[in-house]
Amino acid sequence: MSSGLNMSRRIRRTPYTDRVETAGVRGFTVVNHMLLPKAYQPSVEDDYWHLREHVQLWDVSCQRQVEIKGPDATKLVQWMTPRNLSHAKVGQCLYVPLIDECGGLINDPVLLKIEEDRYWLSIADSDVLLYAKGLAIGAGFEVNISEPDVSPLAVQGPKAEDLLASLFGESIRSIGFFRFAYVDFLGTQQLLARSGYSRQGGFEIYLKNSSLGSALWDTVWQAGESMNIRPGCPNLIERIEGGLFSYGNDMTRENTPLEIGLGKYCALDGSVNFIGKEPLLKIANEGVSREIRGVLFDGEACPTCSTPWPVMVGSRKVGEITSAIWSPRLHRNVGLSMIDRDYWDAGQDVMVLSSDGNRRTGIISDLPFA
Amino acid sequence: MSSGLNMSRRIRRTPYTDRVETAGVRGFTVVNHMLLPKAYQPSVEDDYWHLREHVQLWDVSCQRQVEIKGPDATKLVQWMTPRNLSHAKVGQCLYVPLIDECGGLINDPVLLKIEEDRYWLSIADSDVLLYAKGLAIGAGFEVNISEPDVSPLAVQGPKAEDLLASLFGESIRSIGFFRFAYVDFLGTQQLLARSGYSRQGGFEIYLKNSSLGSALWDTVWQAGESMNIRPGCPNLIERIEGGLFSYGNDMTRENTPLEIGLGKYCALDGSVNFIGKEPLLKIANEGVSREIRGVLFDGEACPTCSTPWPVMVGSRKVGEITSAIWSPRLHRNVGLSMIDRDYWDAGQDVMVLSSDGNRRTGIISDLPFA
Numbered sequence: 001m002s003s004g005l006n007m008s009r010r011i012r013r014t015p016y017t018d019r020v021e022t023a024g025v026r027g028f029t030v031v032n033h034m035l036l037p038k039a040y041q042p043s044v045e046d047d048y049w050h051l052r053e054h055v056q057l058w059d060v061s062c063q064r065q066v067e068i069k070g071p072d073a074t075k076l077v078q079w080m081t082p083r084n085l086s087h088a089k090v091g092q093c094l095y096v097p098l099i100d101e102c103g104g105l106i107n108d109p110v111l112l113k114i115e116e117d118r119y120w121l122s123i124a125d126s127d128v129l130l131y132a133k134g135l136a137i138g139a140g141f142e143v144n145i146s147e148p149d150v151s152p153l154a155v156q157g158p159k160a161e162d163l164l165a166s167l168f169g170e171s172i173r174s175i176g177f178f179r180f181a182y183v184d185f186l187g188t189q190q191l192l193a194r195s196g197y198s199r200q201g202g203f204e205i206y207l208k209n210s211s212l213g214s215a216l217w218d219t220v221w222q223a224g225e226s227m228n229i230r231p232g233c234p235n236l237i238e239r240i241e242g243g244l245f246s247y248g249n250d251m252t253r254e255n256t257p258l259e260i261g262l263g264k265y266c267a268l269d270g271s272v273n274f275i276g277k278e279p280l281l282k283i284a285n286e287g288v289s290r291e292i293r294g295v296l297f298d299g300e301a302c303p304t305c306s307t308p309w310p311v312m313v314g315s316r317k318v319g320e321i322t323s324a325i326w327s328p329r330l331h332r333n334v335g336l337s338m339i340d341r342d343y344w345d346a347g348q349d350v351m352v353l354s355s356d357g358n359r360r361t362g363i364i365s366d367l368p369f370a
Numbered sequence: 371m372s373s374g375l376n377m378s379r380r381i382r383r384t385p386y387t388d389r390v391e392t393a394g395v396r397g398f399t400v401v402n403h404m405l406l407p408k409a410y411q412p413s414v415e416d417d418y419w420h421l422r423e424h425v426q427l428w429d430v431s432c433q434r435q436v437e438i439k440g441p442d443a444t445k446l447v448q449w450m451t452p453r454n455l456s457h458a459k460v461g462q463c464l465y466v467p468l469i470d471e472c473g474g475l476i477n478d479p480v481l482l483k484i485e486e487d488r489y490w491l492s493i494a495d496s497d498v499l500l501y502a503k504g505l506a507i508g509a510g511f512e513v514n515i516s517e518p519d520v521s522p523l524a525v526q527g528p529k530a531e532d533l534l535a536s537l538f539g540e541s542i543r544s545i546g547f548f549r550f551a552y553v554d555f556l557g558t559q560q561l562l563a564r565s566g567y568s569r570q571g572g573f574e575i576y577l578k579n580s581s582l583g584s585a586l587w588d589t590v591w592q593a594g595e596s597m598n599i600r601p602g603c604p605n606l607i608e609r610i611e612g613g614l615f616s617y618g619n620d621m622t623r624e625n626t627p628l629e630i631g632l633g634k635y636c637a638l639d640g641s642v643n644f645i646g647k648e649p650l651l652k653i654a655n656e657g658v659s660r661e662i663r664g665v666l667f668d669g670e671a672c673p674t675c676s677t678p679w680p681v682m683v684g685s686r687k688v689g690e691i692t693s694a695i696w697s698p699r700l701h702r703n704v705g706l707s708m709i710d711r712d713y714w715d716a717g718q719d720v721m722v723l724s725s726d727g728n729r730r731t732g733i734i735s736d737l738p739f740a
Contacts, residue, residue, distance in 0.1 A: 004397030005375035006408035007676045009692055010495060010618030011399060027374030029381060030400040033495065033618060038376035101507055106500060125380060125403065127497035130476060134501045137471055137645055138508020248380030248403060275507055306377045322379055 011035060014061035015151045015213020019221075023231040031062035031125045037233040045328050047230070048237040051200055055159035055224055056232030057217065060197070060204065061151035066109075066129045069118035072141040076132065077111065077119050082257065082266035082274045088113050093178040093195055096121075097257040097265055098128065103279040104253035105260070106131060108245070110195065112180060112206075120206075122152065124247035135275075149210050150191075155220060156202035159227045164203055167223045168192065172203075180206075186215060197234045199242035199368070236325045240334045243294065243367030250292065250322045250336045256280060258288045259338065261367075290319065293344050294369050295335040297352045297362030301326035302333045305355070311337055311362075312351040318343040321352060327369070333360070334369055381405060384431035385521045385583020389591075393601040401432035401495045407603040415698050417600070418607040421570055425529035425594055426602030427587065430567070430574065431521035436479075436499045439488035442511040446502065447481065447489050452627065452636035452644045458483050463548040463565055466491075467627040467635055468498065473649040474623035475630070476501060478615070480565060482550060482576075490576075492522065494617035505645075519580050520561075525590060526572035529597045534573055537593045538562065542573075550576075556585060567604045569612035569738070606695045610704045613664065613737030620662065620692045620706045626650060628658045629708065631737075660689065663714050664739050665705040667722045667732030671696035672703045675725070681707055681732075682721040688713040691722060697739070703730070704739055 005011070005028055012034040014020075020037050027039040037059055040047060050056065068076055078085050081096040088094055090113050098106040098121075107128050109121040121128055132145050155164060164172050168183040172192060175181050180193035183205075191206040207216055221229060245251055251260050258266070258280070268284045270277070295311060308320035324335035335352070343350070348364040375381070375398055382404040384390075390407050397409040407429055410417060420426065438446055448455050451466040458464055460483050468476040468491075477498045479491040491498055502515050525534060534542050538553040542562060545551050550563035553575075561576040577586055591599060615621055621630050628636070628650070638654045640647070665681060678690035694705035705722070713720070718734040 004409065006397045006399045007674050008399065008616075008619050009676055009678065010616065011676070013677055027376045029376045029378065039374065100503055127500055130497055131500035131504045133470055134504020134506075135508040136504075138505040138510075140508075246378075246380065249378050304377050306379055306381070307383055308379060 005030070014059055015207065015210040016059040016061060016153060016217050019214055019217040020059050020231065025231070032064045032123065032127075034062040034064070036060070036062045037231070039233070040231050044236060044325075047232055048235050048328065050230055051157050051198060051232060051235055051238055053158065054228045054230065055155060055157040055163050056230050057220055057224070058154035058156055058232050058234065060154045060234070063122045063152045065120040065122055065148055065150045065206070066132055067118065067120055067146050067148050068132060068143055069115075070143040071117060072136075072143045073117045073119055076136060076141050076143055077121075078272060079135070079274055080132065081111075082277070082280055084267040084272050085111075086272065090115060091179055091181065093180060093193055095265060097260075097262050098131075099257060099274075099276040099280065100253065101276050101279075103256040103276040103283060105247065105251050105255050105257060106253065108247050108251070108262075112191075112193070120150070126247065149208060151207050151210060151213065152204045153207055153216060153220070154196045154202060154204045156196045156198045156232065157200050160202035163220070163224045163227055163229070164192070167219065185219070186212065188212065197244060198238055199244070200238070236323070237327055240323055240325055240336055241327060241329070241369045243336070243369070245292065245336065246323065255338070256283055256288070258283055259290055260292050288341070290338050290340050291344055292367070293319075293337055293339045294365035294367045295321055295337045295350065295352060295362050296330065296365050296369070297333045297335065297360045299333065299358055299360040302354050302360070303356050305335070307355065309355060310353045311339065312353060313343055313349070318350065324354075330369065336367075339364060375400070384429055385577065385580040386429040386431060386523060386587050389584055389587040390429050390601065395601070402434045402493065402497075404432040404434070406430070406432045407601070410601050410603070414606060414695075417602055418605050418698065420600055421527050421568060421602060421605055421608055423528065424598045424600065425525060425527040425533050426600050427590055427594070428524035428526055428602050428604065430524045430604070433492045433522045435490040435492055435518055435520045435576070436502055437488065437490055437516050437518050438502060438513055439485075440513040441487060442506075442513045443487045443489055446506060446511050446513055447491075448642060449505065449644055450502065451481075452647070452650055454637040454642050455481075456642065460485060461549055461551065463550060463563055465635060467630075467632050468501075469627060469644075469646040469650065470623065471646050471649075473626040473646040473653060475617065475621050475625050475627060476623065478617050478621070478632075482561075482563070490520070496617065519578060521577050521580060521583065522574045523577055523586060523590070524566045524572060524574045526566045526568045526602065527570050530572035533590070533594045533597055533599070534562070537589065555589070556582065558582065567614060568608055569614070570608065606693070607697055610693055610695055610706055611697060611699070611739045613706070613739070615662065615706065616693065625708070626653055626658070628653055629660055630662050658711070660708050660710050661714055662737070663689075663707055663709045664735035664737045665691055665707045665720065665722060665732050666700065666735050666739070667703045667705065667730045669703065669728055669730040672724050672730070673726050675705070677725065679725060680723045681709065682723065683713055683718070688720065694724075700739065706737075709734060
């Protein structure tokens with residue numbers, strides 16, 4: 001389902017939007033007050049197969065950076081997340097759930113430790129900058145919080161490494177998963193991380209200096225032409241199959257990280273202090289009453305899930321599907337869902353009430369989907 | 371300019387979206403992670419003339435409420451804005467710029483004083499809830515901060531009062547501008563304010579309880595049929611002509627309230643304490659170097675302004691246009707712009723470099739446009 005999106009300065013264009021439009025983008029969504037391409041010709045399904053075999057260029061500038069630097073930067077960042085950051089090293093990317101005083105998720109950014117007292121939170125769709133500013137002002141922390149001119153361009157897919165090695169040299173092959181290094185681009189040093197919002201491998205170039213956007217896009221594009229490069233974007237089929245969650249879709253402030261299966265990113269041993277520690281430890285101790293699961297379900301290709309769909313066992317509502325799409329590989333619909341404890345075991349039979357009015361038989365699955 | 375908007379749960383539907391779609395909406399934008407209708411048939415120009423004569427129903431649910439209540443609520447709200455709130459009364463709406471520690475605008479909500487220790491900030495497009503939470507957590511304030519299930523439906527235009535009097539009784543005529551009272555709707559008490567994002571007069575119903583959305587829309591619609599009611603939305607022509615500013619478009623964190631002409635909402639006498647007081651008073655003392663102005667400019671109907679357009683005097687850039695559209699009443703293009711001090715007097719000749727590559731002669735104008 002798509003409809004017209006009216007443009008204005010408030011819906012920010014990115015350093016790559018000109019190129020994205022030339023490349024034939026068919027639709028956008030808005031993340032962090034910025035355009036995120038969501039569809040190219042010919043279809044999401046075609047993009048899916050291509051992403052699994054080749055290499056794609058994604059404008060993910062909307063992953064804005066919240067830079068926190070200064071004497072209290074480490075203290076503030078640790079306070080914002082239940083993840084123990086005491087061993088974090090410069091050059092590392094860390095997935096860090098952020099929670100409020102009740103344990104509810106505020107965002108799930110990737111943290112980049114740029115220097116010992118300088119961090120970037122590469123954020124999902126909520127104004128973490130304002131939250132961090134509020135905390136720093138309220139607590140009197142000595143930090144500087146800003147949104148630098150940094151716009152990630154993702155190179156995703158199995159051929160991404162070969163492509164970037166041809167551009168930036170063989171040394172980029174030694175960058176580990178969720179690690180970053182710097183490469184030279186037109187005389188500037190640019191941060192290159194092995195990361196990205198797919199399970200097909202790849203890198204993200206955190207381009208500093210918007211004016212280089214078109215040049216970077218063109219350079220990567222030309223280097224990829226022999227590899228069948230295409231423009232792309234986070235692919236809903238691949239994301240759901242891979243069990244990659246989306247803030248605002250599969251988790252909101254109504255959810256704790258424990259419900260999203262992020263317990264491994266929470267210092268539940270009480271070793272560090274963070275906002276929401278007491279409620280989170282209490283919930284961990286009691287056990288969660290619902291948790292995220294996959295659902296495989298029947299019938300023709302399902303519509304877009306723009307409001308949660310009830311998941312039923314008999315006449316009892318046991319959960320909700322929050323993202324869903326037809327999987328051309330599994331030949332069934334796949335969904336991400338929040339499911340009550342008594343019904344979350346893989347193999348549980350359920351009924352999905354999709355928004356087209358259909359009742360669809362389904363089954364609970366572990367994540368990622370096989 | 372519009373393009374496809376891809377839907378998902380993250381781009382929240384409103385209690386009125388079903389009705390808005392049935393009414394033939396042609397496009398949306400996204401504000402506070404929620405759909406805001408932006409165009410109906412036949413055109414923005416047609417909507418403009420209709421709004422000035424009749425009455426329209428606007429889904430402005432995206433004006434989310436940030437509820438702040440508790441013993442420290444008054445203290446927190448006053449800390450967030452330079453406006454002196456010491457005389458604010460229950461039943462009052464107040465336009466309150468929010469600024470950060472540097473004096474930069476974070477939002478420009480309408481504050482509703484619901485009870486002595488309970489407020490709603492009816493916000494523009496930034497996550498004020500997270501900012502308020504950050505401040506409260508950081509400073510240890512005793513408050514509860516939440517987003518209640520409240521979705522404003524605006525009734526705008528010169529016939530709005532007659533329409534609502536026919537529905538809710540003659541007493542609504544005595545509600546003053548930027549005041550609110552409660553009306554009965556299907557046995558529930560609903561907040562009705564004389565306010566709205568147009569200069570044509572009207573009200574906003576702050577509907578509590580999403581499940582009543584379609585019923586409220588239908589009820590107002592039926593009462594308005596004899597008055598030539600139409601679905602509508604904030605109208606760009608009317609907004610610019612009326613000098614109504616838009617956060618994210620005409621002002622950002624790069625601007626102080628003084629640059630936006632909001633000095634009258636700032637206690638520059640030092641009588642209250644607020645975040646950013648010192649830098650704001652310093653700027654007020656020195657005088658601003660740029661300020662918001664209108665620009666009337668020539669040529670055919672201008673394109674959408676999705677990145678700021680330079681405003682030139684000779685070879686010197688003296689400002690930027692941030693919102694612009696063709697005015698069918700003034701037979702010229704009208705724009706809102708940030709203009710340097712030496713060039714901001716009404717009557718100053720300028721050249722506008724619009725994004726279609728045209729150089730257009732223009733003239734600085736006071737706001738609102740005549």
